[in-house]
Amino acid sequence: MLDKTGLTGKYDFVLEWTPDPADARAQGFGDGITEPAPVPGGPSIFTALQEQLGLRLESQKGPVENIVIDRAEKPSEN
Secondary structure, rough: OOOOOOOOOOOOOOOOOOOOEEEEHHOOOOOOOOOOOOOOOOOHHHHHHHHHOOOOOOOOOOOOOOOOOOOOOOOOOO
16 A cells, blocks of 8 residues: 555544445454444545545556565474
8 A cells, every 4th residue: 555645644534435246244343243344325434535535546557565485384393
């Protein structure tokens, strides 16, 4: 993630959005026990960020860190 907002400091805010129903359960939303299922028809995170905070997410190419694991072994029993 690359932050180009120019904002510094810490902020405390509430953002109300509806997770994509296809991804909601995988992300832990609406498990039916501790949280209700997301209400369909609410704003996406992209819309909520723009309407509620005045921020816009923009897709761009940039540097990415990669970690490559060539091999893994169980530790020896000394």
